[in-house]
Amino acid sequence: MKKFMYTRILIVCSLLFLTACASTENGEGSSDGNETIYFLTKVLGNQYWSVVEEGANAAAKELGVDLVVTGLANEAEVEKQVQQLQDAVSAGASGIVVGPTDSTAMANPVSEAFQSGIPIVIVDTMINTDDYSVALMTDNVEAGREAAETMLELLKNRGISESEEMKVGVQIGASGSQTIIDRLSGFNEYWDLHAPDTWQVLNEDIKVNDGDITKAVGFTQDMLTAYPTLKAVFGPNNGSTVGFVTGLMEANRTDITLVGFDFSSEIEDMIRTEAYDVATILQKQYLMGYEGVKQAVELARGIEPDQKVVDTGTMVITKDNIDDPEIADIINP
Structure with a gap:
């Protein structure tokens, strides 16, 4: 009887082991909602970037992931943003969304983060490297x-x-x-x-x-x-x-x-x-923040984007159209 029970335990353990291996090889099992996405905004408190952050927070809440937001006092703090990026990598970020404050100075740090295997989503400002996963911005x-x-x-x-x-x-x-x-x-x-x-x-x-x-x-x-x-x-x-x-x-x-x-x-x-x-x-900066986090989460879960650079679009606001419903939907998403 003891021998029979021992044999059954070995079989069950073997099946569990094989199932775990198959799950890992297929890229499954990573979408448990425990991802941590880092969002490196430009200027904290700036009205434009606050709306980007609102979109990022909405996506994080909807997808059930943790969002860590870091930012700068002004756009001259390039070295600080480099350090924030390196800190996100060291912390084991599941994905990083970044609005580069300097397209050239941030190129190598972003490339290094991308080469480490972390999904990198660029928002608002293009970076001078191809080492990123997807970019969401205005043409x-x-x-x-x-x-x-x-x-x-x-x-x-x-x-x-x-x-x-x-x-x-x-x-x-x-x-x-x-x-x-x-x-x-x-x-x-x-x-x-x-x-x-x-x-x-x-x-x-x-x-x-x-x-x-x-x-x-x-x-x-x-x-x-x-x-x-x-x-x-x-x-x-x-x-x-x-x-x-x-x-x-x-x-x-x-x-x-x-x-x-x-x-x-x-x-x-x-x-x-x-x-x-x-x-x-x-x-459409709210869309940049929302889609930025969404894309980072999908990449972390093994889902590749349809295109590498996405134009989020613009509209001209004047006295004649400021109260149009289409404008209002963008201003107050």
Whole structure:
């Protein structure tokens, strides 16, 4: 009897062992909902990135995974983001979602993390390496073209003469961001093809505010003083746009056309104030955060994405469409 029972135990143990091996070889058994996803945002508390974070949190809750969020005080803290990435790898992250603050400086660290076997999802800003799993972002060159086209329409609607000499001021959050580089490229490409020769973009005097709103407001004030023929300003990221909005409204400069990016309470106030000439390019950042975490979880569970780079799309917000239901669905997902 004892021998019979011993034999039965051996058979059961063998079956359990074989089942476990088969499960491992097939990539099954990893979708137990215990994954930990790290989300490396850019600037903590920034309105744009707060919405990205909301999307990330929603996906984590829906999928039943843990989400660890880290971020920066400003976009100049590149070394800090490198360290945060390395910490996530050391902690054994199931997947990492990152909005690179510098596309070049973050390239090697991201590549090393990817080569270690951890799924890497890039959001908002492209990285200068192919070593990542999937990227979710705006087509930033096209968005830059869209911004230039919108500005030209606004200026012409204001009645600015094509023979009049005028300047367009620009400030950016970070010089190393591929997102900003691409938006400026698209903007200048469209401008050079369609704007009068007398309408000059101040590309030789682009200000870098490091995502610091106080700096951005100061740069706005400097431009208003330095360039008497300034007629328009372009902010290719959220912080720069908010800086322009604040500076122009404080100075009551209703004679300056603004085209910016993203949406915040400050930008909304300016759009809704009749005297100001303004438009903003609305991105779908909630979708970036939500899909970023979702893709990271699926990758951790062995599910490969359909495509490596996903364009999340944009819309132009003006006084004419700010209350449209389609816009409202993006602003308040």
